[in-house]
Amino acid sequence: MVKNPKPMKPELDKNILIFLLSAIGLIVFPHVYHIPLTVFGFFCLLLSWRFIGIWKQNWLPGKLVILLLTVCGIAVLYSQHQGLFGRDAGTHLFITALGLKLLEIKKERDLYLISYLAFIVAASQFLYEQSILMAAYILLVCCVLLATLVCINSRTAQTLAALKTAVIITVQALPIAVALFVLFPRVEAPKWMLFNDRHQARTGLSDSMEPGSISDLGESFERVFRVKFAGAVPPPGQRYWRGPVLSYTDGKRWTQAAFQKPLVKPVVTGAPYQYTLLMEPQDKNWIFALDMPQGFSAPLTQNAAYQLVTSENPDKRAEYKVTSYADYNTGPISPSEYKAATQLPGEPSDKIKQLVGQLHGFDSAPDDFINRLLKHFRVEDFHYTLTPPVMEENPVESFLFKTRYGFCSHYASAFVYLMRVAHIPARVVTGYQGGELNKVGDFLEIRQADAHAWAEVWLENRGWVRVDPTAAIAPERIEREINVDRQFAYGIATANNYLPGPAYNWLKQARQLWSNVDYNWQRWVINYDNKSQSNFLSSFGINDIKTMIYWMIAVIASITAVLCWFLLYQKPKSADKVLLIYNRFCTKLAKHGLVRNAGEGVKDFAERVKIKLPEQAADIDRLTDVFIRLRYGRIATGEDLQQLKTLVGLFKV
Structure with a gap:
């Protein structure tokens, strides 16, 4: 019952x-x-x-x-x-x-x-x-x-x-x-058991680009990924993290080309950069690797535009090992690729043609035209800004001849457009540029504020060559560890400018220290999946599940034995005040032959004593009740302790 x-x-x-x-x-x-x-x-x-x-x-x-x-x-x-x-x-x-x-x-x-x-x-x-x-x-x-x-x-x-x-x-x-x-063996849940809640939108790069689209990310401090290099960290000017490549334009919007071509593996030279990417959860399956990625393994693959993608679920944090080469040659261009890289939405305006003609785009070598166009951006009254004016109609022409204020997307799209007018294959590449070096953990942090757009131009005997027109007008945007906007967010106002001060330096060091702790937590704890477990345990000679289980049983048994010894065989602690006072009562009785037996309960001992001392039964009951209330009861007060002291002190045999 x-x-x-x-x-x-x-x-x-x-x-x-x-x-x-x-x-x-x-x-x-x-x-x-x-x-x-x-x-x-x-x-x-x-x-x-x-x-x-x-x-x-x-x-x-x-x-x-x-x-x-x-x-x-x-x-x-x-x-x-x-x-x-x-x-x-x-x-x-x-x-x-x-x-x-x-x-x-x-x-x-x-x-x-x-x-x-x-x-x-x-x-x-x-x-x-x-x-x-x-x-x-x-x-x-x-x-x-x-x-x-x-x-x-x-x-x-x-x-x-x-x-x-x-x-x-x-x-x-x-x-x-x-x-x-x-x-414990880490088993990945079957895909049918994964119920992903994707209704929460994430900000980040898109598979298309319009004027001002990337500038929206310029003030976001949200982390995109972190990079740990096996050797030297590349200088800021080489930190271009490749994302979607955009070839088709309607004059305002740039999107990825619809054609697919066989991937031609570039010829790479020079020393490689070997690094580990820790990607944050995102909506797209893009992996932003350093130009030009060549060494990687499943689940990573490379598409026709040399962008890395993953077949795994991008909605969770993941780690990848990649090798990239800064010096490369992509080789010849295919007819379909040439057609996509010279596509224009219509006949260029007379102003555009006149500008290309003035810069000798129609009658000089591509290298010369590129240099003249970059010099044009640098010498003329062009400005780099995170808040460019709205250019709804003919954004390229409005930017070149009217506003002349733009973000990296404006410079990249205008540059590629002018290259195509001069019949030079070119395309827009989006991704991230730079990254802040965490000197505590010696790794790079790339955030949404590092979103960037640049151009690629195909040149004879060199293949696709990166050209960043933003560097011509705002070299500090490329050659920096931390952008101006982050300095504004963390800096101290001095004189007429916002410059880093002592408080900024202290905050930066504290932030980098904490970021290093979080980075290692994410890598070794949160990202400890079956692959990481296998790699970690193999270094100790544990290569199969059977051995892993044996080790797990042995380790847990050892820990349990230590805890049992600590709990059961430690030296007895000194008795508490209540027990000390009660022991004085027992000592008085023991002097007259009334000794409490080992394991004898308090009430049983009291009943035995009352048989020998019936005239003091009431005092023994009171004393025993107070002791039980103090020792085992749910509610006890300081008055009870004082009462026990008094009863034991007054008790006489």
């Missing part, structure tokens, strides 16, 4: 509920950035209602109201149209269910159920954010939640002692958790 769950004492209800509800509030709080405000607001309403119910129990809802609230919760979930499966739908459901369950706390088993549900909600946070700060935060709030379970089971309302116990339990469990993390 199953016994009914035992209700808690009223004195303990308030303390434990405050502790538990506070922990649940801390657990759900970070989800405010990930779930709709309606779901979060509904949960906050239920949590606040339950908090009020601690002191106003008659305000708690009855069964009918709880039923109506459940219907409201279902309506709130349905209004989000997240379906039945997936990360967001599951998270919303668990948070709503947790809030509703808070209003049904009646027995201890309800506290256990709510605690276990709260652990699931805490774990769901890692589906959205996996930073080291979030991991530390979730570990902290889980310790608080574990402390509530300690309070319930130990029958004590001393929250600080419960927190200490919870921390000790967590620290003891960490070695086994680390061993399981490193050695």
Whole structure:
């Protein structure tokens, strides 16, 4: 026969509920950035209602109201149209269910159920954010939640002692958790089990380019990828990270060419750059490699425009090893490629033709025309800006002859257009340029603010050659470690200019130190998949699952043995005050032949003593009751301790 769950004492209800509800509030709080405000607001309403119910129990809802609230919760979930499966739908459901369950706390088993549900909600946070700060935060709030379970089971309302116990339990469990993390076989989930929530848009480069499209990213500090070089880091002028190549234009918009050609492997010379890319989650399957990528392995492939793409899910962080060469020759151009690289939306205007003629684009070698055009950008009144004026009609002509203010996309598109007017094959390349060197970890960080567009021109006996017209007008945009806008964001105002000051240098060092910690956390913890595990364990001679399992069992057994020895065979601690006082009582009795036997209970010993000393039975009962209340009871005060001292002191045999 199953016994009914035992209700808690009223004195303990308030303390434990405050502790538990506070922990649940801390657990759900970070989800405010990930779930709709309606779901979060509904949960906050239920949590606040339950908090009020601690002191106003008659305000708690009855069964009918709880039923109506459940219907409201279902309506709130349905209004989000997240379906039945997936990360967001599951998270919303668990948070709503947790809030509703808070209003049904009646027995201890309800506290256990709510605690276990709260652990699931805490774990769901890692589906959205996996930073080291979030991991530390979730570990902290889980310790608080574990402390509530300690309070319930130990029958004590001393929250600080419960927190200490919870921390000790967590620290003891960490070695086994680390061993399981490193050695337990990591199995990738089947694709049919992956429910991706892609409704959250990500900013970044597009597969097309219009005037001003890249300048929108110029003020974004969002990280795109990080790069760790095996050797020397290339200088800023060679840090061109290749992305989509755009060949077709309608006069305003540039897109990728529709044709496909066999990929001709470039002839590379010089020393290679070997590096590891850590890509952040993105919408596209593009991998931004240093020009010109030649050494890579699956799942990476290279398309006809020498851009790297991956066959893996780009929506998760991934690491790739790539080798690139700064000196290369792509060889001859095919007829279809030539046609795509000289395409124009229509007959150029007379102004355009006149400008090309003035720069000897029709009657000189391509190299000479390129140099004259770059000099034209440099000498004439052209300006580089992140906020160019709007050019809706004929953007190339408006930029060249009217505004003369533009971002890298304006210079690249105008340059390529003029090359094509002179019948020189050219195309626009988009990607990222530069990157900030983290001197603490010796790696590069590339952010959306590094988005860039440049040109490629096909030259006889040289193949596709990179030409960056932006460098002619704004060389500081290329030859820099950190752009002007980031200096503005982190700099100090001095005199009439915004220049880096001591505070900026201190903030930069602190930011780079933290970025290095986060980089290693992402590489060695978050990105520790089956491939990384295999590579790591193979260095220790663990090359198959059978050996891995043997090692895992051996390591866990060793850790368990050490913990058991520490817990069971450590030197006995000195007795606490309560036990010391009671031992004085036992010492008085032992002098008269009344010795407490090993393993004899306190009450059994008291009954035996009362038989020998019946006239002092009342004092023995009082003393024993106070000791039991102090030693094993749920509620004890300092007055009880003083009373025990007095009773033992006055006791005479």
